[in-house]
Amino acid sequence: MTKQSFLIAENLEYYALNGDILLQGVSFALDEGAILAIAGPNGAGKTTLLNLLCGAEALALGDVRMNGQSLKHLSAKERARMIAVVSQQEFPDGRLSLRDYVALGQIPIRADRSAEDHARELNRILDLTHLGMLADKRMAQLSGGERQRAHIARALAQNPSLLFLDEPTNHLDPDAKGRMLSLVADLGVTVVMIVHDLVMIPEFATHVALMKSTHLTGFGTVAEVLTPERVRETFGVDYLCFHHEGRVIPALDIRRTTVST
Numbered sequence: 001m002t003k004q005s006f007l008i009a010e011n012l013e014y015y016a017l018n019g020d021i022l023l024q025g026v027s028f029a030l031d032e033g034a035i036l037a038i039a040g041p042n043g044a045g046k047t048t049l050l051n052l053l054c055g056a057e058a059l060a061l062g063d064v065r066m067n068g069q070s071l072k073h074l075s076a077k078e079r080a081r082m083i084a085v086v087s088q089q090e091f092p093d094g095r096l097s098l099r100d101y102v103a104l105g106q107i108p109i110r111a112d113r114s115a116e117d118h119a120r121e122l123n124r125i126l127d128l129t130h131l132g133m134l135a136d137k138r139m140a141q142l143s144g145g146e147r148q149r150a151h152i153a154r155a156l157a158q159n160p161s162l163l164f165l166d167e168p169t170n171h172l173d174p175d176a177k178g179r180m181l182s183l184v185a186d187l188g189v190t191v192v193m194i195v196h197d198l199v200m201i202p203e204f205a206t207h208v209a210l211m212k213s214t215h216l217t218g219f220g221t222v223a224e225v226l227t228p229e230r231v232r233e234t235f236g237v238d239y240l241c242f243h244h245e246g247r248v249i250p251a252l253d254i255r256r257t258t259v260s261t
């Protein structure tokens, strides 16, 4: 018997209320522990796809299966024990302390551990995300980058087996960006994230889903999908690869746009 993929998307379709197609014919299979970067031009349908995969929006057609179970048959409680999501629309109560905000992530798994174990795990996550020193600050007092790290820490506190992130490096400076993506890549959980910065993808992702105008233009390993030809076809910019100290360093020539998106 062949091993079943951990996350399976089968012919996903989604429509706006006025009937416009927002997503069509999206199918892929991802193994456990893979890090999938979803990339594509603005308006391609990346957030729509992420929302369907995590169950935030109901599918018009198709199915999403996680660990063999259809998302349609999972209760909200079962989903919360499996999936954590950091969207672009996180508006926490500014009066909450950072520590209390991150602890909200532990609610779905509260019964799994003792209060002491939860407190210990919370401190570990605050350290891991370099937020320990800020734990008593109120959410309203944090900078944009600190708040973004807090959202990710809250998601980690949920101890998910599948983590969905919509542009996780938003507001982060280059050093914090690198540290956050390394952290996410080393978690050992399956991750699906929208990434705008193409040059980050080879450093942290194992797989790429390229999107354009409501559908996938490529799905596969980074080496298979992130090629100069496909990037030019999808984004209309030149994707260059430099060799430096035994590594391939990608770059975008954004002044050489070739097609409109």
Ligand SMILES: Nc1ncnc2c1ncn2[C@@H]1O[C@H](COP(=O)(O)OP(=O)(O)OP(=O)(O)O)[C@@H](O)[C@H]1O
Pocket: 016, 017, 022, 040, 041, 042, 043, 044, 045, 046, 047, 048, 049
């Ligand atoms: N509820 C909705 N009703 C109508 N149109 C929608 C709705 N949600 C999204 N759209 C449209 O669907 C398209 C895809 O939106 P989506 O947010 O998925 O794109 P995206 O690839 O995430 O874009 P960006 O990179 O700009 O965040 C856009 O043209 C958007 O205007």
